[in-house]
Amino acid sequence: MPAVIYVFTLCAFAIGFTEFISIGLTSTLAENLHASVAQVGLAVTFYAAGVVIGAPVLTALASSWSRKRLLLVAMLAFTAGNVLAALSTHLPLLLSARLLSGLAHGVFFAVASSVATRLVAPERAGAALSLVFGGVTVAMALGVPVGTWLGSVLPWQWIFALISTCGLVGVLGVACWMPAGAGDLASSGPGWRQLPVLFDRRLLAGASLPLLAYTGSFALYTFVTPLLLQVTHADIRGASAMLLAYGIGAAIGNLVGGRMTDRMGMDRASLWLLAGIAAVLEHFYLIPIHIRLPRSSACSPAPRTARLPRQCSATAPARSAPPPFAAAP
Template sequence: MPLALLALTLAAFAIGTTEFVIVGLIPTIAGDLHVSLPSAGLLVSVYALAVAIGAPLLSALTSRWPRKALLIGLMGLFTLGNLVAWQAPGYASLVMARILTGLAHGVFFSVGSVVATQLVPREKAARAMATMFSGMTVAFVLGIPLGTWIGQHFGWHASFLVVAVFGLIALLGAMALVPADIEQPPAAPWNRQWQVLLQPDLLRVYAMTAIGYGGSLIAFTYLASILQQMAGFAPKQLGPVLMAYGISVAVGNLWGGRLTDRHGPIIALAILFGLLSLVLVTLGLTMHSKPLLVMTVLAWGAVAFGNVPALQVLVLRQAERTVPDAVDLAAGFNISAFNLGVAGGAWIGAEVVTRIGLAATPWIAAAFTLIALALTGWSARYDSLPLRTTG
């Protein structure tokens, strides 16, 4: 593995920790700040919206910046945002800190995903992507359980201080390991870059990303609450369960990358969305049993995020053939789609919890995942046809 890819993975680990550590802290934050559980859950949506807005807009604005300098600057902004969260005195200031870190997150993954594929031969692009995004999955294994444990024992503020340290380590890794001579194609004029939004092939993938990735978040946002309220786990038992989930996510992410390289992104996505919908239905049936719920959570982790490398590789391939001078922006819009899915999933989850109840979240999540599976089947009809080119 190129050392530069290791640097990207370190940064992805830090970002993954700060994005989802909030899931394990939602009950704690809700109690400490005297806000409702759905209000605390919306901290996930706020972060995701900042990513969704920041990824395409800031990717376009920074398209002429040297890649290494941009990555270093983004990790500096990310670290600063987590320090603000560490010192946040209330809900409003915590929301502002989440917005700041979310802006850095969006551009990092839109640029980092392109850089990762440039570091390896084309036939290994999905595995390089999966390796970078494995930093996110390692965050599930180590960062999120650690942050949850710290939050429960030392207060949720301390969790963000630890994440800031992770961000600083990633910044130093980028300085030391990312080469300064990364190939950077000439950026298209501003008006031509936004032609990305006129490409039906790309728009179809963005819809698959938002619905397929975000659907799972309807239930995942309230995983800690499901474990406590539906199955009866004690707060101190959450860390081991979340760690087991994270290990499963790490394995599933790497498997998703290999599946994509072997069979192509469309077939990989059909397999992964089909399995995910099945697991979410199973979650709805097993959430009242501790042993069955743990086994379901492990299966959930194995398929929940394995679609990430397939979706991003599919976008890059489409963009290289339809808008080759705006690949960064096309990748940025897919990062937006991921996080619109996260924001929408968390918001829908909050509405489901408020209007129906916590137990309904897996069933609604399964329904959205089936919609993504249907979109994948639709895309399969066009996948073998020549892609449009802009003239």
């Protein structure tokens, strides 16, 4: 593999890490920036908005640029966004930094994935692409749990500073090892002329599928850290272990999903995977219904995970119901 492919992997890891790190730092950021968890959750929203704008719109507008120049600008913007995040003292500045990083994310992956397949022989294009996106897979497995743990031992500003250092290394790697003219496309006129294709009905219909899938998945994942710490009362170590398990599951899911697609076809595989996501999210909704009974309760004997209100006798003394996820004494 050309050396620049591994540079892309490093860049993808840094970008993926900063994408997921704010999820692991949600509680820490809310406390330090004097904002609510819901407000800090906007850091994920602003980042996603940047990706949505960067990938199709900015990439199309810069279609006349060389791919090397575009990747260098994207990584410089990514580095600047993380430096700005490290220097943030209030929420609006952090949100601006996240938007800038998201714009760079969208441009980088739209360009790097295309360049990677053109730098190798056609029979190795899949391997090159898997290396590039392997950086994101590793970041998903490590970003949130490591971020949650680092947020408890280091100032959160240092974490964004470390990510910006990785981004700077990526800039130097692209500048040194990416061949000039690699992946460049024949000019097709000004970039703005390509924008109408973004409103193609078939393209929008196809894009709606991952849009809805990611919305359902990340609606939970964005707030999973405060959910674990504040609702289930897990400690940092336990929360990090659960998030690491999620990341490992995501990595395995990428492999399984690819094999399912090869064997079953994209439509059937997507249907099964989406059904699995829906089932898991429904399971999370039902979890508060089943809670442990206090051992000193006047309730009649019941299974350890029975529904609490219907198990108590009419003569039992009145007591306030425990909150969802309450642990047994």
